[in-house]
Amino acid sequence: MAFVIIGVGLVVVAPYFIATDDLQKRVLAQVESATGYRVRVDGPMRIALFPSLDLVARDVGIAEPAAGGSAEFITARTLKFGLLASGLLSGKVQLTEMELIDPVITLPLPEGEAPAPGAVGRGVPPRRAS
Structure with missing residues (x-):
């Protein structure tokens, strides 16, 4: 019973003792070097x-600087x-996945095309088959 109480206590208290500033810089640099996408984080991290080891960021945007601009196509x-726990213990940040929650994806229109009349929002309107 004592081991269970200590384990639960560590899961609840440990995140308060891990500095997220350095971890945030490493994770964002790793994402940018692997994908070419720039990730903006305006909210807290x-x-x-529990249930897995994650770094959670609020209010984010993703842009593709290689596309010739800094406009975000995902917020x-x-x-x-x-994150892998073994990576954190060894001092190396290793990502296992990225999960967007409540994303808004804005796709650019092909060159020379204008949005359909009456299209709502910034996204691409659905195309009709010809």
Whole structure:
């Protein structure tokens, strides 16, 4: 019983003792170098240990600088970065996954095309088959 209480206590208290600033810089640099996408985080970041080890960021945007601009094509309320615990213990950040929660994806129109009349929002309107 004592081991269970200690384990639960560590899961609840440990995230408060892990500095997220350095971890955030490493994760964002790793994402940018692997994908070419720039990730903006305006909200707070925190570590979640349950049900899995995650770095959770609020109010995020993703842009593709290689496309010739800094306009964000994805914004989301939350972005979860799955982390390997063995990587954190060894000092190397290793991502297992990225999960967007409540994303808004804005696709650019092909060159020379204008949005359909009456289209709502910034996204691409559905195309009709010819």
